[in-house]
Amino acid sequence: MGCLRCGACCTSFGVCITPSDIRRISSATGLPPSEFVDTVQDYPGRERTEPALLIDGEMRILVLKRSPSNVCTFYSPGGCRIYPHRPLLCRTYPFKKGMEDMLSRACPCPWAPDEKERARYEKDLKEYEKELKSFRKFAEKWNPRGGGTLKELLAIIREGP
Ligand code: SF4
Numbered sequence: 443m444g445c446l447r448c449g450a451c452c453t454s455f456g457v458c459i460t461p462s463d464i465r466r467i468s469s470a471t472g473l474p475p476s477e478f479v480d481t482v483q484d485y486p487g488r489e490r491t492e493p494a495l496l497i498d499g500e501m502r503i504l505v506l507k508r509s510p511s512n513v514c515t516f517y518s519p520g521g522c523r524i525y526p527h528r529p530l531l532c533r534t535y536p537f538k539k540g541m542e543d544m545l546s547r548a549c550p551c552p553w554a555p556d557e558k559e560r561a562r563y564e565k566d567l568k569e570y571e572k573e574l575k576s577f578r579k580f581a582e583k584w585n586p587r588g589g590g591t592l593k594e595l596l597a598i599i600r601e602g603p
């Protein structure tokens with residue numbers, strides 16, 4: 443059995459995003475990144491390994507905006523409104539580095555993915571690792587030079603690597 447599409451993950455947590463996620467979603471939806479990107483302050487002991495970025499003098503993490511009812515901005519009761527373009531974190535959830543490494547405080551699914559679904563997750567997990575490497579390189583350039591505002595950051599991300 444694979445994902446139940448119950449939406450528990452979309453309504454429970456903030457969703458970390460990478461620069462590539464931002465470009466992909468923006469290009470697929472036509473939305474400017476400022477419409478769907480938010481940041482939260484970095485904190486010790488977090489599970490995710492996305493690098494924090496120096497924004498307005500503070501180390502912050504890029505996340506998808508949340509609606510006033512505190513669910514992902516792209517969530518609707520019918521499901522994800524950007525499903526084919528959703529962030530890699532969503533595509534790989536609830537797994538971390540491999541399919542044996544499951545990270546979930548919310549997912550109720552008794553995971554037993556079939557061969558096809560397993561292959562899809564494994565491909566997405568590899569892509570996620572690749573994106574994270576490139577994101578870390580981006581942070582290594584952005585942070586030492588003093589960072590900037592979110593507006594400046596999103597303009598640079600939009601230009602692409
Ligand atoms: S982008 Fe889509 S899949 Fe990801 S948390 Fe939001 S609604 Fe859920």
Ligand code: SF4
Pocket residue numbers: 444445446447448449450451452535536548549550551
């Ligand atoms: S990954 Fe888990 S929590 Fe998220 S929609 Fe699928 S079954 Fe539900």
